Amino acid sequence: MNFKTHQAALPLGFKACGISARIKKSSKLDLALLYSETPCVAAGVFTANRIKAAPVDLCIRILGSKRPVRAIIANSGNANCMTGAQGVRDAFDMSRSVASELGVKPHEVLVSSTGIIGRLLPMEKIKTAVPYLVSALSGGKLKDAAEAILTTDTFAKIAVKKINIGGRAVTFAGIAKGAGMIAPNMKHATMLAYILTDAAISRYALDKAASECLGPSFNAITIDGCMSTNDTAIILANGAAGNRAIGSTGNVYKVFAVALKEVCLELAKMIVRDAEGATKFIEISVRGARNGIEADRLAKSVANSNLFKCAMFGSDPNWGRIAAALGAVPSGLVWQKMDIVLNGRPVFRNGRPIAVKDAGSLKGRLVEVEINLRQGAGFARVYTSDLSYEYVRINAEYN
Amino acid sequence: MNFKTHQAALPLGFKACGISARIKKSSKLDLALLYSETPCVAAGVFTANRIKAAPVDLCIRILGSKRPVRAIIANSGNANCMTGAQGVRDAFDMSRSVASELGVKPHEVLVSSTGIIGRLLPMEKIKTAVPYLVSALSGGKLKDAAEAILTTDTFAKIAVKKINIGGRAVTFAGIAKGAGMIAPNMKHATMLAYILTDAAISRYALDKAASECLGPSFNAITIDGCMSTNDTAIILANGAAGNRAIGSTGNVYKVFAVALKEVCLELAKMIVRDAEGATKFIEISVRGARNGIEADRLAKSVANSNLFKCAMFGSDPNWGRIAAALGAVPSGLVWQKMDIVLNGRPVFRNGRPIAVKDAGSLKGRLVEVEINLRQGAGFARVYTSDLSYEYVRINAEYN
Numbered sequence: 001m002n003f004k005t006h007q008a009a010l011p012l013g014f015k016a017c018g019i020s021a022r023i024k025k026s027s028k029l030d031l032a033l034l035y036s037e038t039p040c041v042a043a044g045v046f047t048a049n050r051i052k053a054a055p056v057d058l059c060i061r062i063l064g065s066k067r068p069v070r071a072i073i074a075n076s077g078n079a080n081c082m083t084g085a086q087g088v089r090d091a092f093d094m095s096r097s098v099a100s101e102l103g104v105k106p107h108e109v110l111v112s113s114t115g116i117i118g119r120l121l122p123m124e125k126i127k128t129a130v131p132y133l134v135s136a137l138s139g140g141k142l143k144d145a146a147e148a149i150l151t152t153d154t155f156a157k158i159a160v161k162k163i164n165i166g167g168r169a170v171t172f173a174g175i176a177k178g179a180g181m182i183a184p185n186m187k188h189a190t191m192l193a194y195i196l197t198d199a200a201i202s203r204y205a206l207d208k209a210a211s212e213c214l215g216p217s218f219n220a221i222t223i224d225g226c227m228s229t230n231d232t233a234i235i236l237a238n239g240a241a242g243n244r245a246i247g248s249t250g251n252v253y254k255v256f257a258v259a260l261k262e263v264c265l266e267l268a269k270m271i272v273r274d275a276e277g278a279t280k281f282i283e284i285s286v287r288g289a290r291n292g293i294e295a296d297r298l299a300k301s302v303a304n305s306n307l308f309k310c311a312m313f314g315s316d317p318n319w320g321r322i323a324a325a326l327g328a329v330p331s332g333l334v335w336q337k338m339d340i341v342l343n344g345r346p347v348f349r350n351g352r353p354i355a356v357k358d359a360g361s362l363k364g365r366l367v368e369v370e371i372n373l374r375q376g377a378g379f380a381r382v383y384t385s386d387l388s389y390e391y392v393r394i395n396a397e398y399n
Numbered sequence: 400m401n402f403k404t405h406q407a408a409l410p411l412g413f414k415a416c417g418i419s420a421r422i423k424k425s426s427k428l429d430l431a432l433l434y435s436e437t438p439c440v441a442a443g444v445f446t447a448n449r450i451k452a453a454p455v456d457l458c459i460r461i462l463g464s465k466r467p468v469r470a471i472i473a474n475s476g477n478a479n480c481m482t483g484a485q486g487v488r489d490a491f492d493m494s495r496s497v498a499s500e501l502g503v504k505p506h507e508v509l510v511s512s513t514g515i516i517g518r519l520l521p522m523e524k525i526k527t528a529v530p531y532l533v534s535a536l537s538g539g540k541l542k543d544a545a546e547a548i549l550t551t552d553t554f555a556k557i558a559v560k561k562i563n564i565g566g567r568a569v570t571f572a573g574i575a576k577g578a579g580m581i582a583p584n585m586k587h588a589t590m591l592a593y594i595l596t597d598a599a600i601s602r603y604a605l606d607k608a609a610s611e612c613l614g615p616s617f618n619a620i621t622i623d624g625c626m627s628t629n630d631t632a633i634i635l636a637n638g639a640a641g642n643r644a645i646g647s648t649g650n651v652y653k654v655f656a657v658a659l660k661e662v663c664l665e666l667a668k669m670i671v672r673d674a675e676g677a678t679k680f681i682e683i684s685v686r687g688a689r690n691g692i693e694a695d696r697l698a699k700s701v702a703n704s705n706l707f708k709c710a711m712f713g714s715d716p717n718w719g720r721i722a723a724a725l726g727a728v729p730s731g732l733v734w735q736k737m738d739i740v741l742n743g744r745p746v747f748r749n750g751r752p753i754a755v756k757d758a759g760s761l762k763g764r765l766v767e768v769e770i771n772l773r774q775g776a777g778f779a780r781v782y783t784s785d786l787s788y789e790y791v792r793i794n795a796e797y798n
Binding site: 049050051052079081082083084085116117118119228229306307310311313314316318319320321323324326327328329330331333335336348351352353387388389391392393394395396397 | 448449450451478480481482483484515516517518627628705706709710712713715717718719720722723725726727728729730732734735747750751752786787788790791792793794795796
């Protein structure tokens with residue numbers, strides 16, 4: 001594995017770059033471009049929010065056409081959401097102006113936006129910047145693209161993985177942004193994430209992999225229970241690795257799917273690590289539920305409990321808040337049979353509390369909560385962060 | 400109306416008091432007693448949490464027997480929740496020792512506890528205190544009872560109301576505690592609230608009034624979306640006013656129900672005003688939903704959005720977070736048709752944002768959010784608070 005490298009080797013045939021178009025108030029990078037020299041099969045998963053930003057609708061339409069894709073342009077600093085007919089035109093214009101500069105078709109360029117809701121995109125700035133953006137592709141770095149999609153994130157999120165498929169080296173490179181408005185209950189995806197791979201894979205197999213790997217990985221994280229209007233996860237595969245095209249079944253598909261899931265989960269965990277104001281990385285496992293969906297709901301109820309998250313911020317082994325959050329979900333839970341373990345230390349077992357005299361390892365940065373309901377085989381694991389003064393500060397002052 | 404008086408005139412035939420039994424670490428009051436000189440009809444609504452504290456189970460059993468009730472004993476500082484068979488015995492012992500001291504039957508004394516989960520009640524302290532508690536009834540004050548049930552609350556919550564029924568003066572007096580772990584999605588009730596009335600009313604009519612007035616009033620508030628294990632709202636009616644017994648239909652029932660609802664809503668709003676760390680009182684109205692349940696879900700989704708609550712703390716008119724929270728709920732919402740109004744100022748209308756240049760009245764303590772979906776006649780109003788540094792501090796340090 002080759003995670004977290006910032007010397008990210010792009011998969012064959014891809015280029016990436018990021019520049020500042022002054023969409024943000026600061027001079028930070030805010031416009032990213034991912035480009036493939038040859039046509040890609042593409043698949044994506046998007047927010048289940050009833051209010052979808054204009055670029056999300058455009059991506060859904062482009063991917064729905066099942067035609068090849070060549071590029072993704074993404075901006076930070078403005079979400080182009082609830083911006084009416086003008087917003088729809090602006091998303092399309094972004095796609096068209098990049099396509100024209102690249103010499104490809106508009107329907108070959110996907111678009112994403114992230115930032116504040118309800119303000120029109122500064123289209124003059126974007127159109128002026130597009131030629132610079134395209135020219136930055138030569139010598140461009142994936143890290144710059146990763147930086148250009150950030151909002152309140154504090155570090156760029158990149159995951160790279162190489163696998164062997166039929167004797168050919170296949171590379172995955174993913175970038176993501178997260179930080180706030182990260183939530184569960186999405187039917188499909190959350191935040192912005194783009195995975196590029198040079199694997200050759202059938203369209204059908206890539207769709208299958210997207211729904212099996214992208215959705216579940218990113219849905220396993222929750223920061224504040226707030227579902228965004230712009231969440232997007234897209235994978236592009238250009239086939240430049242030269243492997244025999246991967247089908248939707250069999251061992252080769254499995255190898256591909258496992259690798260993709262690892263890349264996505266690595267990005268997802270980076271998002272949690274960089275959650276707004278987070279001082280802890282919290283892993284919550286629920287086992288023994290009646291089924292996986294129940295386990296997931298229970299784990300997310302704990303993960304989204306403000307009282308639990310504040311207790312973790314204070315390194316307080318207040319497991320009663322875990323219990324209250326579990327009980328709030330309709331489930332087969334019988335509390336007398338349940339176990340709760342905090343960082344390896346049982347705090348509730350055999351229907352009885354086990355006295356905890358000190359915060360112990362809860363003072364560290366990693367918290368593992370293990371819950372066993374002893375009712376069935378349902379299992380889920382979710383990742384979250386604590387709720388700190390800093391989260392409140394960031395979100396009281398964001399604009 | 401006679402709300403918020405601390406010179407609370409108790410309804411005829413009732414006594415109330417509160418003392419310190421040293422259940423809390425401090426010397427604050429922590430043991431309350433409400434007592435009627437004659438038998439009462441009683442009704443209650445309780446938490447929908449799958450994990451219910453021992454006293455909640457005991458109250459449900461006592462009320463289920465439909466026999467008269469004489470008293471309620473309640474302690475703060477310990478929730479007697481997830482305390483196993485010993486906790487069940489302790490709840491029963493609390494009831495029995497008060498009953499014995501009062502000279503009534505154990506099944507005539509209801510019990511509540513609020514505080515930390517998973518610790519056994521200090522029964523020695525409680526049993527030692529019970530004779531003092533009962534003797535404190537003569538000359539006891541409702542305000543002391545109201546203080547003795549508080550946990551992180553900063554003020555005692557009392558609402559008193561007098562109405563006229565068939566020429567007789569009927570009095571309601573209610574006390575409540577709230578502050579944290581206040582949430583929606585309860586089938587029945589939330590936090591601790593006790594309403595005493597000297598009205599004569601049939602058992603069936605009181606049950607109906609409890610489910611029509613207690614549940615909805617207290618379910619209209621949410622502070623942190625965290626559903627407690629101990630939520631309880633109980634009404635006792637002793638008939639001392641001498642009115643002809645109120646039945647479950649007709650005008651007299653309506654007058655009773657309206658007054659009861661007013662008392663409950665007044666207590667509920669006091670709980671929001673005293674929410675942990677709150678700097679704002681926020682009223683969210685959703686109209687034009689397809690039905691009332693949908694309106695309630697949409698309003699609660701906004702009320703429980705951490706991003707929205709932080710924006711309010713920062714007096715930031717960031718209505719995009721309201722929209723994102725609305726969209727997160729499955730509903731008939733069509734954002735292009737929706738209106739959003741903040742403190743009387745439209746910020747989104749006719750599918751377009753209306754530029755907001757300053758925080759304006761959001762800097763004040765009261766925030767009114769009005770949302771109109773224009774899809775139907777569904778209406779709901781909920782009350783909540785903002786999310787502040789102080790909320791995090793209180794809940795990181797609570798123990």
